Amino acid sequence: MPFVLSRRGFALGASAAALAACGQAGLGGTVNVYSARHYDTDRALYGAFEQASGIAVQVLPANAEQLLERLRAEGEATEADLVVAADAGNLWRMQEAGLLQPATSRALERNVPARLRDPRGHWWGFSKRARVIIYRKDAVEPIEVASMDDLTHPRFRGQIVARSSTNTYNLSLLASRIERLGAENARAWAGGVRANFARDPQGGDSDQIKAVAAGEAQAAIANHYYYLRMTQSEDPAERAAAEKVALVFPDQAGAGTHINISGAGVVKHAKRRVQAVQLLEYLVSDAAQILQAPLNTEFPIRPDIAPAPALAALGAFKEEEVPLDALGRHQAQAAGIFEEVGWR
């Protein structure tokens, strides 16, 4: 397949660039990564790092909450050096559990915007995702879904779908609202959206988008890349479904669109701290930032790196300015509010 070839070719080129950028060979050895993010593209990313640094990357992919328990049980005997998660809330929980250590460097400070990392360096974002509204083109005017608040409007009674609030993306979405506007507002919003549900939450973000495309609802909450992926799907039925819907970055006239990160932090009892920091630095380096964006359809963490063409085609947008550690701080409260309004 030409797509595969070009992907691989791109990865090779980028890793060569990274090698050149690094100049001298690194420390060698290995670095062990616990990863709650399992994109195919991560393999390419780590492969490029291995070539550039001479440090072998061993990965244990699992889910974030269970990795936390494993780290807790392993304590100082752990072999893990770096933890990767696809959500700031999970990184915050690991930090709270005392499983991460502050780690910083000039390169990290320079490359990661302050809002997208822990102030003391327990974790660092390396790519961004936006939580957006997907609407059916033949039923909704974009102006009607310009804000997340619009989803509570009576006009959408029985027309909204969203996934379960057990999912961390929804928890973080509500947590950021708690941070900005307080718990009362958050409760009213969650209750309003809940009142407009077309059905009880089921499935993942992709299922919500498909439901909108199939006419079962008019609008859905989803992460941007699920939509992007559908537009590029190998399955013609998915591409056809993506044709019927469009994406809006909500709250452009207000606080901005909610964003979250894929990020990583150095494990408290890491045996190979230096290598772990080096991998962290690599993840936010020019080479990796340019490499990863087109591979996994997330936005680069760095404002100075242009997103991949498909992402750029979605248009530039204003981001919500909530410091991401707030997502973790309010997560439990968000879960309670969801529970209260009956959005499970």
Place this chain on the structure above:
Amino acid sequence: MLGPPASSPARGRRSKMRRGMNLIARVDGLALIAALATLICAAPAFAVIGFALAPASAGLAFGADLLADGAFGTLALTLAGGSGAIVFGAASAWLVSLCKFPGRGLFEWLLVVPLAAPSYVLAYAYAGLSWAGGISPVRIEGFWGAAFIYAMGLYPYIYLAARAAFASQSACALEAARSLGARPLKILWRVALPLARPGIAAGAALACMEIAADYGAAQHFGLTTLSTAIFRAWYAHGNPHAALQIAALLLVAALAFLSVERRARGRASFASGRWRQLQRYELAPLPGAAALVFCTALVTFGAGLPLAYLARLALVHAQVEDLARPLLNSLLLAGAGALVTLALAAAIAVAARRVDGLGKLSLFAAGMGYAAPGAVIAMGALALFGLARAGGLVGGLGVGLTLAALLWTYAARFAAAGAQPIDAGLARLSKGVDASARSLGAGPWRRLVRIDLPIAAPSLAAAALILFVEILKELPATLILRPYAFDTLAVKAYAYASDERLLQAAAPSLLIFLAGLAPILVLSRGLNAARAGFR
């Protein structure tokens, strides 16, 4: 099953003394090994209960609602899915065992095939088939959708147990009924079913516990059960302690459930030593066609349709990934896990028959883990490991220790799936045999090797194959307790499915299914040879 030989009132005090001596005599190798096996299998579950009882750091907001809804959801789902599985399993077993209709021979083994499909894979496949954009006119969703999936995926447990029971029933009883002019349905209702009750109860117990433990399908379908409540408390509320508390509830419920099952099974021991080929009842064309349609539907909805859907997805996703390594890892883990669990389960099941009271208790204790999600049992094992590490007993989770912890968790989770069939197999041993052997001076080991094991051999084989397939399908414990760079098929499928890349998830899911198929077919064939009196 057998108590001490001396309990006649005439013997008085001496008998008491003798009983004491007997107890000591029985605290021999076998009993010790059984106790150890129970301890090993039950430890993670007990750890979960123990940690749940520890004082809470933070209460769970709205915990009562969540708990009540979860308990109700689990109860309703177990009832609905479980009774579906029982009806489908018992009816199909009766049809292929005692009736003649077109395709009977084929269905005899085809009906087991759905056992190879993990519930979570069925859930994803049916969601893809019938939710928005799917081709199915009927939507498989919500409560009834999940109940349908459980019934379709789990009826083989009852089918296998019931078939074995029907096969080992005394032909005489059935023929007597027939010669007295009873119609087939009446024979089923009045003779065959009551005779098969212990087997059906054992299979139903497994199916119901599996439903209670399921997280993947229930979560995808948006249901609130005790299992989804566990993960809601853990993941959403960030409160693993509350998760353990809910899990403890589930474990205790499993204990109660197991004892109810045991009571339902009764003390009955219906086995008859005599056996001969039963004359199957020839169904008239119309009922015969109905039987054909019924069995076809079971195989189609339990396996064929989801399988075809996965195959189509795998074909759409043209990029071929190398799954040889994960396949090998899956087979290795499933093989090793099945052997370890089988050995422990066998020790427990044999002891349960030999040692009064305590033996049965150990069967319950070791069986609990089957009703809890694998992630919870893994958390129990991890916490115990953490304690051992803090106490300086072990070091870090290196490859060896990780694998050991993983095999241990498998045993803790699946001991019931091994012990139940073995126990049911041993139930065929009529009580007199062991007593005669003992009166002839055979020691416990000799009786084990010469009587118990040969009698239970077919059930041991069946248990081994069930365990192999269970572990092949197992996800959460494998996910968190495996060493670096050790992916299995289930882990591969999870990684893609959790990222909603169902096209990529299709190939590994399909492979889990196919890898489980071979042992299941062996299991199905072997059952024919497992009839009582056949040796």
